[in-house]
Amino acid sequence: GQQVMQIPQYQHVQEGEDFTTYCNSSTTLSNIQWYKQRPGGHPVFLIQLVKSGEVKKQKRLTFQFGEAKKNSSLHITATQTTDVGTYFCAGPSSGDKLTFGTGTRLAVRP
Amino acid sequence: DAGVIQSPRHEVTEMGQEVTLRCKPISGHNSLFWYRQTMMRGLELLIYFNNNVPIDDSGMPEDRFSAKMPNASFSTLKIQPSEPRDSAVYFCASSRTVGGTYEQYFGPGTRLTVT
Numbered sequence: 001g002q003q004v005m006q007i008p009q010y011q012h013v014q015e016g017e018d019f020t021t022y023c024n025s026s027t028t029l030s031n032i033q034w035y036k037q038r039p040g041g042h043p044v045f046l047i048q049l050v051k052s053g054e055v056k057k058q059k060r061l062t063f064q065f066g067e068a069k070k071n072s073s074l075h076i077t078a079t080q081t082t083d084v085g086t087y088f089c090a091g092p093s094s095g096d097k098l099t100f101g102t103g104t105r106l107a108v109r110p
Numbered sequence: 111d112a113g114v115i116q117s118p119r120h121e122v123t124e125m126g127q128e129v130t131l132r133c134k135p136i137s138g139h140n141s142l143f144w145y146r147q148t149m150m151r152g153l154e155l156l157i158y159f160n161n162n163v164p165i166d167d168s169g170m171p172e173d174r175f176s177a178k179m180p181n182a183s184f185s186t187l188k189i190q191p192s193e194p195r196d197s198a199v200y201f202c203a204s205s206r207t208v209g210g211t212y213e214q215y216f217g218p219g220t221r222l223t224v225t
Contacts, residue, residue: 042216042219043216094166095158095160096207098155
């Protein structure tokens with residue numbers, strides 16, 4: 001079945017440093033979604049990318065969808081303590097289902 | 111809008127007891143998803159409904175798990191009998207889907223502990 005892997009599994013950065021998480025799918029995706037889950041919270045939708053090579057920005061967050069539509073990345077510039085949490089990518093599988101990636105947990109040292 | 115509502119928020123029960131988790135999706139959303147999250151297995155889809163009909167229950171671990179959606183505004187996930195390995199956070203999510211995949215809105219989750 002479809003697999004969605006993310007690296008790294010965990011990253012600890014100093015506040016102000018940049019952070020990037022990478023998402024790789026075993027199959028070509030029609031779109032990719034990104035979610036953020038704060039510690040003790042629930043996943044919250046951030047963004048959806050649809051086009052090959054698409055790049056979208058949300059303030060300090062930059063999302064990219066690969067040309068082959070099998071990978072994606074999320075880059076955070078100058079991390080802040082509010083960025084702490086686990087970031088998940090998710091791709092559609094069959095029907096209305098999403099396959100969530102393994103997640104990257106971000107810790108930020110103030 | 112109130113968002114997805116789940117109850118209870120926390121449940122502690124003894125092995126062998128029946129557990130019922132409840133979910134009210136966002137009004138107007140036609141798809142509902144039940145997920146389980148653990149450190150070991152991550153976020154797993156258990157079952158999802160479209161227009162109140164179960165579409166895919168391939169993620170339901172075993173016959174001890176059952177889910178229903180009697181109407182568009184209510185769904186339950188039942189575990190009977192519960193076992194310690196069922197301890198996890200259970201999320202309900204809803205989405206408005208019309209011929210494609212759309213963002214999912216998650217509820218706050220139910221943290222289940224089975225002793």
